[in-house]
Structures are given as structure tokens and as C-alpha cells.
Amino acid sequence: MKYVIIIPDGCADEPIEALGGKTPLQAAKLPTMDALAAKGCMALANNTPSHFPAGSEVANLCLLGYDPNEYFTGRAPLEAAAQGIQLGKHDFAIRCNLVTIDDQIMTDFTADHVSTEEATELLASCQKELLGDTACDARLEFVPGVSYRNLLIYRGDADTPAPFSSETRTSAPHDLTDLSVVDDFPRGPGSDILVRLMSDSAALLADHPVNKKRIADGKRPATNLWLWGLGGAPAMPTFEQRFGVRGVMITAVDLLRGIAALVGWPRIDVVGATGYLDTDYAAKGRAAVNALADYDLVCVHIEAPDEASHEGRHDEKIKALEQIDQHIVAPLVAALTDSGPHRILITPDHPTFCSTKKHTHGMVPLLMAGDAIEADTQTTYDELAAEAAGRRFDHGWDLMDAFVQPK
Missing domain, CATH: 3.40.720.10 (Alkaline Phosphatase, subunit A)
Known part of the structure; x- marks a missing residue:
């Protein structure tokens, strides 16, 4: 058959x-x-x-x-598996969209279908500039995927488990198209970390050379990171x-x-x-x-x-x-x-x-x-x-x- x-x-x-x-x-x-x-x-x-x-x-x-x-443990762990990323029992995967937000409105959850090459360059800047010297930041890594679809990985251990949990609530950016994002930032355990990265990304990406070129070419810029769909390893x-x-x-x-x-x-x-x-x-x-x-x-x-x-x-x-x-x-x-x-x-x-x-x-x-x-x-x-x-x-x-x- x-x-x-x-x-x-x-x-x-x-x-x-x-x-x-x-x-x-x-x-x-x-x-x-x-x-x-x-x-x-x-x-x-x-x-x-x-x-x-x-x-x-x-x-x-x-x-x-x-x-x-x-x-089901979350969307991001499924996408981590696609990239061959092994998640340990104390690890978390977080979906990281590059999006276009204009005046707090989700204009485009794909950032005008930003290319994989552009996304990789933008995330490298986020890794360098947004993740500081805190113990938590040292365990976080941005991982490029395809186009606007990327990941943020947290590596924990028995002594330092992830600050996130199944109670952490996030919103999918594709469900916010043409809507205000003001009330849809992450909430719950570890949400302060996610909100900080999402908010700080706006200033970093605003003057990024990749976005300047996209605007010059008549394309929408990737104005923000949007973090969502997080979860631990499924079995x-x-x-x-x-x-x-x-x-x-x-x-x-x-x-x-x-x-x-x-x-x-x-x-x-x-x-x-x-x-x-x-x-x-x-x-x-x-x-x-x-x-x-x-x-x-x-x-x-x-x-x-x-x-x-x-x-x-x-x-x-x-x-x-x-x-x-x-x-x-x-x-x-x-x-x-x-x-x-x-x-x-x-x-x-x-x-x-x-x-x-x-x-x-x-x-x-x-x-x-x-x-x-x-x-x-x-x-x-x-x-x-x-x-x-x-x-x-x-x-x-x-x-x-x-x-x-x-x-």
C-alpha cells in the first residue's frame, strides 16, 4: 500500500x-x-x-x-528540530520573527520577505549588541533560519534552568497583521527578558545598513524582533x-x-x-x-x-x-x-x-x-x-x- x-x-x-x-x-x-x-x-x-x-x-x-x-511543547522547538538543533531538558527554543512595525501597528510579519542573507546579518548585530553581560544573556543565541523565520535558543542546566516556562504567553505575529501590538507583548515567566530584547531591537535596527539599503530599494525594513512560540524539547x-x-x-x-x-x-x-x-x-x-x-x-x-x-x-x-x-x-x-x-x-x-x-x-x-x-x-x-x-x-x-x- x-x-x-x-x-x-x-x-x-x-x-x-x-x-x-x-x-x-x-x-x-x-x-x-x-x-x-x-x-x-x-x-x-x-x-x-x-x-x-x-x-x-x-x-x-x-x-x-x-x-x-x-x-506539543511549543512551535519553536519544532523549528529547532528542522535545523538539527538538539534541545536538552533545561533548554528552550524561541521563535524570532523579523517584522515591520509602524506606529505600533504590525504592518508586515515577514518584513517584506527579508532575505535569508539580510536576516543573518541583522541577527549577527542583535547577538553582538542586544545580549549583554548578564548570566541569562550569556546563555542566549540567535540562530538564523530562512528569511524572516529565525530562532533564539536558551541553553540551561540543572543549576540554571530557563527563566521561561509553559506559562509564558506570547502572540503569533501573523495573527496581528494590520493590528496594534501594544497589548500583545510576552507575559508571564521570563517575559521581561523577551520584552527587553524586542523593545531594544527597534533602536538597533532603525539605523542598520541592511535596512537603509532595503528602504533605498523600495522595500520595507525589518524594524523589530518579535519573540514568540517558545517551548522546551518535545519527545x-x-x-x-x-x-x-x-x-x-x-x-x-x-x-x-x-x-x-x-x-x-x-x-x-x-x-x-x-x-x-x-x-x-x-x-x-x-x-x-x-x-x-x-x-x-x-x-x-x-x-x-x-x-x-x-x-x-x-x-x-x-x-x-x-x-x-x-x-x-x-x-x-x-x-x-x-x-x-x-x-x-x-x-x-x-x-x-x-x-x-x-x-x-x-x-x-x-x-x-x-x-x-x-x-x-x-x-x-x-x-x-x-x-x-x-x-x-x-x-x-x-x-x-x-x-x-x-x-
């Missing part, structure tokens, strides 16, 4: 007036997904329990069969231990790379995969088809629909969905048809509404098709069809048990 999981991140949405009351999934032309819906079954799943943030970190763990109540069984199949991850996003590392999946890095609207969909599709020869399960994550939602661009969200249907779903369906017994699952992790530009809690539509999956009466892949099908996974982590057929 071969398995394919396709995750069009954040593709679930609400009806949009400009689309005649349709959602982007309903408005998009998705012939391959609709054909699969006619052959398979639809359902709704809740991957974002209400007591957790409505983010990709919790939602993707749920989607892959891991109860966040047992396994979880591998996917193969849980479900008996060997998987591989294809994604351009560190968060998913980190989850893959923690569940024991290698990853395939695709040239041209950017984690944005300009990603090379066809290259990801080819890589997924090729991976079927070596793995029981191939998981393809595509960030573009979520990015379009965060920008409030329903037209770009529709384009992304159509590209996924044509260049990823279609070639995989063709390859699976020739490979023998197989199953395919298509589902977003969480809803992201174009109207609010935010992740949100709520059910997402999923489609399963393939061997021994009984067809229902639905013929399109969208939110209304999934609701009409009547099947629900109120705990998203139960979905994988229904999808993976035990060996």
Missing part, C-alpha cells in the same frame, strides 16, 4: 462576497480533486483544539496523528512506530521540516520550493512522484494558500489551489494509479480566512480516496461538500488511524 498526504496549508476559508458567496475552494477549478471526491469520501476534522493556538504547529501534529495535549514516537509505514516530507517550511524530523521522516528539499506564492509547484509534484519508489508514504506540504490568506488575496489563493490541483495532485494520482494499492488524503491543517488574514479554529474539509475507502455521494472538494458528507473527526489526531491501513 502506498500513501500520499497533500496539505494545502490554510486553504479552508469562509464564503467571500467578492466570489459571489463562494469560498476559494468552491471558486477554484479543481478537476482532479473533484474527481477524487466523486470516487472517495469527504469529512470534517478539527485539528486546532480551542485551548491551543490556531496555528500550523498544533494543527499539523494533529493531522499526522499526534495528540497535542501529549506531545514523541516515530510515525513508523505508531503506524507501521515509512514516510518522507516535502516542504519548504521549517516548521514542517521540524515535525518530520521528530516523527522520524527524512525530508526532500526541492529546488524552487519557496514556501510562498512563487513556489515551483511542478517541481514539488515531480519530487513527490519520484519519492513513491522509495517510501510507503509521501507527504507534500504547500504553504502558498496560507500565505495568500495572510495577505488577504483571495485571487492568489484560488491560483495557488489550481496550481496544486494541476501540478501536484494530478501527477500523483496518475502515478498512484499505476503503482498498485494506494490511498490519498488531501486536507489543510487549519482554516485561514482571507477576510481576517489570520489562522482560525474550526473544522477543515478533508478528502480520502483509494483502496477500501467507500465512496459517499459528494462530487466536489470544498467546505460545504465536506459538511454535507456528515462524517467528522472531532479530534483531528484520530484521522490518521482511519487513513493508514495497518500492515
Whole structure:
């Protein structure tokens, strides 16, 4: 049995007036997904329990069969795993965005998609200028990632555990787009350290040569550090231990790379995969088809629909969905048809509404098709069809048990 999981991140949405009351999934032309819906079954799943943030970190763990109540410690530790950073029992990882804040408004949580090279230079300055001689600062290190997505690592020990804890509260910058940040700085244990670094970064970055050049080039500057999503080291069984199949991850996003590392999946890095609207969909599709020869399960994550939602661009969200249907779903369906017994699952992790530009809690539509999956009466892949099908996974982590057929 071969398995394919396709995750069009954040593709679930609400009806949009400009689309005649349709959602982007309903408005998009998705012939391959609709054909699969006619052959398979639809359902709704809740991957974002209400007591957790409505983010990709919790939602993707749920989607892959891991109860966040047992396994989730924070977003940043997942991204640390993506970079091969080992966290000890007294260590903490903290997500560090480079953002653009103008007059206390979160103008851009990506700092206009600051380049990795620029981010690396900015963080080197932060390491040198913002971290002083205190015992705590000596244990902190900024670690560049990809573009605006970076980390701050705290190394503790038995005698000097981290000042942070699971009670430290932070806010995701992508949920603050176009909103005031005044009331969303960290709170709780260790928050004074995080707030100091975030506040002090404004003066340092204001006159930085990287930002001066960006402004001269007509780009937004990276005005601030935004620290959030912190947590300690997670521990979880591998996917193969849980479900008996060997998987591989294809994604351009560190968060998913980190989850893959923690569940024991290698990853395939695709040239041209950017984690944005300009990603090379066809290259990801080819890589997924090729991976079927070596793995029981191939998981393809595509960030573009979520990015379009965060920008409030329903037209770009529709384009992304159509590209996924044509260049990823279609070639995989063709390859699976020739490979023998197989199953395919298509589902977003969480809803992201174009109207609010935010992740949100709520059910997402999923489609399963393939061997021994009984067809229902639905013929399109969208939110209304999934609701009409009547099947629900109120705990998203139960979905994988229904999808993976035990060996």
C-alpha cells in the first residue's frame, strides 16, 4: 500500500462576497480533486483544539496523528528540530520573527520577505549588541533560519534552568497583521527578558545598513524582533512506530521540516520550493512522484494558500489551489494509479480566512480516496461538500488511524 498526504496549508476559508458567496475552494477549478471526491469520501476534522493556538504547529501534529495535549511543547522547538538543533531538558527554543512595525501597528510579519542573507546579518548585530553581560544573556543565541523565520535558543542546566516556562504567553505575529501590538507583548515567566530584547531591537535596527539599503530599494525594513512560540524539547514516537509505514516530507517550511524530523521522516528539499506564492509547484509534484519508489508514504506540504490568506488575496489563493490541483495532485494520482494499492488524503491543517488574514479554529474539509475507502455521494472538494458528507473527526489526531491501513 502506498500513501500520499497533500496539505494545502490554510486553504479552508469562509464564503467571500467578492466570489459571489463562494469560498476559494468552491471558486477554484479543481478537476482532479473533484474527481477524487466523486470516487472517495469527504469529512470534517478539527485539528486546532480551542485551548491551543490556531496555528500550523498544533494543527499539523494533529493531522499526522499526534495528540497535542501529549506531545506539543511549543512551535519553536519544532523549528529547532528542522535545523538539527538538539534541545536538552533545561533548554528552550524561541521563535524570532523579523517584522515591520509602524506606529505600533504590525504592518508586515515577514518584513517584506527579508532575505535569508539580510536576516543573518541583522541577527549577527542583535547577538553582538542586544545580549549583554548578564548570566541569562550569556546563555542566549540567535540562530538564523530562512528569511524572516529565525530562532533564539536558551541553553540551561540543572543549576540554571530557563527563566521561561509553559506559562509564558506570547502572540503569533501573523495573527496581528494590520493590528496594534501594544497589548500583545510576552507575559508571564521570563517575559521581561523577551520584552527587553524586542523593545531594544527597534533602536538597533532603525539605523542598520541592511535596512537603509532595503528602504533605498523600495522595500520595507525589518524594524523589530518579535519573540514568540517558545517551548522546551518535545519527545514523541516515530510515525513508523505508531503506524507501521515509512514516510518522507516535502516542504519548504521549517516548521514542517521540524515535525518530520521528530516523527522520524527524512525530508526532500526541492529546488524552487519557496514556501510562498512563487513556489515551483511542478517541481514539488515531480519530487513527490519520484519519492513513491522509495517510501510507503509521501507527504507534500504547500504553504502558498496560507500565505495568500495572510495577505488577504483571495485571487492568489484560488491560483495557488489550481496550481496544486494541476501540478501536484494530478501527477500523483496518475502515478498512484499505476503503482498498485494506494490511498490519498488531501486536507489543510487549519482554516485561514482571507477576510481576517489570520489562522482560525474550526473544522477543515478533508478528502480520502483509494483502496477500501467507500465512496459517499459528494462530487466536489470544498467546505460545504465536506459538511454535507456528515462524517467528522472531532479530534483531528484520530484521522490518521482511519487513513493508514495497518500492515
